[in-house]
Amino acid sequence: MSLMPTPAVHIPLTHVCLTAGLLLTIACEGPQGEPGLPGELSPNLTTLQKALIGVGGQEALEGLASFSYTISGFDATFGANVSAYGSAVVQASFGNDVSYDIVGDRFRVDRDYRRTFGERTYSYSEIISGNLGYIDGVDSVFGVSTAEMPSARWGSTRKHMMLTNPHLIYQQILAAPTIASEAGVGLHDGVVHELMEVEDSAHPITLWINPSTGRLSKLSTMANYHLERDTAVEVHFHRWQNRDGLMLPDSVFVLVNSMLTHEEYRSDIAVNPELAADLFVFPPDAQPMYVEVEALWGAKSHQFHQGMAAVGLPIDKYQRTVAPSEPSEVATGVWFIRGPSHNTMVIEQEAGLVVLEAPLYPERSAAILDWIASEPSFDDKPITHAVVTHHHHDHSAGLREFVAAGASAVVQERSLDFFQGIMRAPSKVLPDRLEATKTAIDFETVGTMSSLTLPDNTNPIEVHHIPSDHADDMVIVFLPNNGFLFESDLYAPGFGGTLARAVELYEAISENALPVTTIFGGHGKSGPLSELAEYVGADGL
Numbered sequence: 250m251s252l253m254p255t256p257a258v259h260i261p262l263t264h265v266c267l268t269a270g271l272l273l274t275i276a277c278e279g280p281q282g283e284p285g286l287p288g289e290l291s292p293n294l295t296t297l298q299k300a301l302i303g304v305g306g307q308e309a310l311e312g313l314a315s316f317s318y319t320i321s322g323f324d325a326t327f328g329a330n331v332s333a334y335g336s337a338v339v340q341a342s343f344g345n346d347v348s349y350d351i352v353g354d355r356f357r358v359d360r361d362y363r364r365t366f367g368e369r370t371y372s373y374s375e376i377i378s379g380n381l382g383y384i385d386g387v388d389s390v391f392g393v394s395t396a397e398m399p400s401a402r403w404g405s406t407r408k409h410m411m412l413t414n415p416h417l418i419y420q421q422i423l424a425a426p427t428i429a430s431e432a433g434v435g436l437h438d439g440v441v442h443e444l445m446e447v448e449d450s451a452h453p454i455t456l457w458i459n460p461s462t463g464r465l466s467k468l469s470t471m472a473n474y475h476l477e478r479d480t481a482v483e484v485h486f487h488r489w490q491n492r493d494g495l496m497l498p499d500s501v502f503v504l505v506n507s508m509l510t511h512e513e514y515r516s517d518i519a520v521n522p523e524l525a526a527d528l529f530v531f532p533p534d535a536q537p538m539y540v541e542v543e544a545l546w547g548a549k550s551h552q553f554h555q556g557m558a559a560v561g562l563p564i565d566k567y568q569r570t571v572a573p574s575e576p577s578e579v580a581t582g583v584w585f586i587r588g589p590s591h592n593t594m595v596i597e598q599e600a601g602l603v604v605l606e607a608p609l610y611p612e613r614s615a616a617i618l619d620w621i622a623s624e625p626s627f628d629d630k631p632i633t634h635a636v637v638t639h640h641h642h643d644h645s646a647g648l649r650e651f652v653a654a655g656a657s658a659v660v661q662e663r664s665l666d667f668f669q670g671i672m673r674a675p676s677k678v679l680p681d682r683l684e685a686t687k688t689a690i691d692f693e694t695v696g697t698m699s700s701l702t703l704p705d706n707t708n709p710i711e712v713h714h715i716p717s718d719h720a721d722d723m724v725i726v727f728l729p730n731n732g733f734l735f736e737s738d739l740y741a742p743g744f745g746g747t748l749a750r751a752v753e754l755y756e757a758i759s760e761n762a763l764p765v766t767t768i769f770g771g772h773g774k775s776g777p778l779s780e781l782a783e784y785v786g787a788d789g790l
């Protein structure tokens with residue numbers, strides 16, 4: 250499915266009209282006859298003064314204590330397509346009710362998501378009160394509820410609400426005017442805008458103010474994506490309407506690296522509604538916790554965590570430690586580290602250590618590196634290689650950390666350009682080790698429908714590229730000396746998965762004539778080959 254924005258998005262009639270107004274100095278009413286739209290503002294006003302007029306005036310803003318609205322729209326994500334070079338793909342449509350109590354510092358979003366993945370509607374509520382949050386209902390496509398909201402998700406959700414409701418930013422400026430400063434001009438939709446930069450705990454936010462009207466056309470900021478790192482985020486506001494003297498947008502669009510990832514259309518907008526206190530109460534047995542470092546991590550990575558939540562695959566738990574129970578030595582020098590959601594293998598060769606898979610984010614790799622440093626049998630050997638099974642962010646976003654630690658990146662050649670871009674990407678929003686190291690970056694590639702061997706007497710490693718509809722750069726890793734196979738997203742030993750993917754794996758093992766004994770999953774556990782054969786309904790190889 251491709252994303253087709255309505256023509257109104259790209260031809261904002263008010264802008265066309267205002268451009269004409271600048272030339273002809275005619276009083277310009279938008280086609281919606283927007284009430285409260287001022288004419289030409291005096292150029293002598295400061296940008297902040299213009300911005301306040303554009304939103305309905307300081308008094309209206311200061312009087313805003315609560316609001317509510319209903320939204321419908323779409324969410325799109327990127328980073329999990331078949332090719333590494335894909336664009337954002339619509340993954341979910343939604344109809345949500347938002348209730349925001351500014352005075353009580355709490356809000357609630359009642360969500361109905363219709364997702365491509367899972368093919369059904371998910372209804373749940375996100376409740377945030379102060380620095381705690383709770384998710385009531387099943388939000389994940391795996392049929393479970395997040396329940397106590399991890400602080401990363403809390404930080405992400407709060408940031409998203411602030412960026413899509415700019416009057417919250419304006420109220421912060423009124424409370425502490427020194428956080429805002431004039432930041433020159435910029436061109437948007439052919440109109441010169443005055444820019445105002447606002448300090449923010451995650452990253453500064455730039456407000457784009459139309460100097461003729463004081464209207465906020467868009468805001469821009471930077472966010473961290475765990476794989477892509479520094480990423481440009483813009484929020485565009487359209488169809489501002491007068492609601493009890495306050496100007497509020499009816500349409501809000503989020504663009505990430507110029508890709509439309511979130512569009513919402515608002516209705517039933519209420520200013521200062523009575524919101525019942527019990528809307529914001531957690532269930533009696535709920536015990537959410539606030540962890541500041543995780544909250545900031547989520548706030549800096551807001552659109553990543555919002556996007557994953559939207560598709561029903563929340564990745565909010567901060568996996569920054571390897572629990573003592575996670576690593577097990579499954580053969581001499583061969584370690585399987587079973588993480589909470591994603592697994593890793595560490596293979597000891599004579600020359601050094603090879604890491605299979607770099608899941609989640611650099612912080613997870615840092616935890617693996619900490620564990621490696623603490624394992625005496627590795628004898629401080631260097632990490633020579635880090636292999637990723639495919640380009641999807643949740644299996645490769647930790648690669649930068651291993652590269653910074655000196656590893657050569659082993660990727661399939663189709664994704665080489667993509668990963669070269671990833672390794673060069675700036676990471677200033679959330680600096681990682683590679684941002685600080687400026688180390689040389691070495692790649693080794695696995696040819697298309699070919700294989701690469703990392704030779705060793707005890708633990709040689711073969712990396713085979715195989716055909717898969719999940720990702721066109723999919724590789725599986727085989728250890729010929731003990732028949733072990735590592736793979737991701739094809740089959741989860743102990744759990745199963747999508748049958749078509751399991752068949753791909755089974756056929757790849759068969760066609761490459763790999764004498765596999767045991768399969769280790771990037772998800773799930775480990776299990777004998779016979780378990781996969783049974784799952785795909787084969788009689789054996």
Ligand SMILES: [Zn+2]
Nearest residue numbers: 639641719738
């Ligand atoms: Zn994948």
Ligand SMILES: [Zn+2]
Nearest residue numbers: 643737738772
């Ligand atoms: Zn996966």
